[in-house]
Amino acid sequence: MLIGLLLAGCAGDQSILNPAGQAARDVVMIWWIMLGFGSVVLVLVTAFWLYTFKRKAVTRTPAEERKIARRWIVGGGIVLPVASITALLAFGVPTGQRLLPLPLEEPPEVIEVIGHQWWWEVRYPDAEGGEVVTANQLIMPAGEPVDFHVTGADVIHAFWVPRLGGKIDMIPGRMNKIRLEADEPAVFGAQCAEFCGAQHAQMQLYVEAVGRDEYEAWLAARQTSELTALAGNDQQHEPAREAFMTHCASCHRVAGLSSGKAGPDLSDLGSRTSLGAGIMAMEEGAVTHWLKHHQRLKPGNKMPSHDNIETATLESLGAWLETLAP
Ligand code: CUA
Known part of the structure; x- marks a missing residue:
């Protein structure tokens, strides 16, 4: 209950519990299910533990002891984990599929983000009139999927906009892709999520989702x-x-x-x-x-x-x- 109350106060521009897009909602749903499931397990284990204090000593033959032990090993060590992990997989795999940048009829906007020690390079390769380049700010269209192609220039960084979903590693020599969508225009915080050196904590990115028209005007002004x-x-x-x-x-x-x-x-x-x-x-x-x-x-x-x-x-x-x- 205490954890629940504390979590209810989680908000702000970098809270995963305050999702602003479908990918983030999918992730936070899994998170709540895992928290609920974990809480049930915690309560059960605590109840069993308390029960051992109350139980009277009983005398059993070694054969009876073995039978009871086997029941616990099979039930608690095999059946329960297999059932619970299968249930989580059945829920998690389709959610993971939805986060993949699969081909769409209308190809989404592509924004390239490159992690450097300790700043962000942001490129718009498909901008009308020619590529647009900026740094430490990411303007994206709201209400439509956007494919982020990310990589690292020097060491491994990670791209993470908590309220939109993610996160994804930025690995030198490799282009990772993630599809995110912001429901409506808003400002989001983003943070490097992989330790990348002394100023890792000071590697923040300003992310703003704006309407289509405003987005195109923003790009045009940066030709x-x-x-x-x-x-x-x-x-x-x-x-x-x-x-x-x-x-x-x-x-x-x-x-x-x-x-x-x-x-x-x-x-x-x-x-x-x-x-x-x-x-x-x-x-x-x-x-x-x-x-x-x-x-x-x-x-x-x-x-x-x-x-x-x-x-x-x-x-x-x-x-x-x-x-x-x-
Ligand atoms: Cu870049 Cu941590």
Whole structure:
């Protein structure tokens, strides 16, 4: 009862007990059945155990003892486990089938997610007008199945949006697939679910399901031509762009300026909700703060410390990067 009461308080954007799609509902149903079944077993075992205190000693012949022992071994050790595991399988196998990305008449949207130490690369290979790339944010259409093709760039990570279902390993050299669907527009939390190094816990992903029209508008605003215009050629930000080309361009892409691949794509950085894969909220001055203190905020991340760059340069870089918001 206590467990039941405690679980009733489970909600929030990363709770599996608050499903927002069919795959997650299937998984949570199995979870409740297993909890119920496990609770019944716990009560039975406890009852038997308490019964042994109450039972009077009886004298039996060795043959009687053996007969009783055999009954318990066959009943409790073979019949009960076989029956209960068969029942769970009969329920679990069809549920597992429903989670597979089987062919559909209308092929679903494909979104590629690539795990890095410690951030997320998100790619939309089928976007109209050309592939769209972003990082640490995943916008998906609501009310329709979406196939996620996931892999790891360096070590094994795992893609997990608890309220939509999952999770699935992101293994270097291998493309794993999972089909998820969000019932309606909403924001979800996602988290790397496989230990991947010192900052594993700080590998969060912002997931937002939006209507079809909004989704297509979001993609269109991130076409290379649009992003190139966004990076600008005005006088005001020229020093920032120069500093970017000197210090950042070999690792980061900003459409129209650079094509670095080692770090997150920054072409639409200003439109994201957080920095450093969920380390801090995106607000005015946040990028500059991150550029100055990122090794303190997220120790061990792969971006070198910027101690050798002048504060004024970091500030102009931060101010310009924040303008990259389609
Ligand atoms: Cu990536 Cu844990």
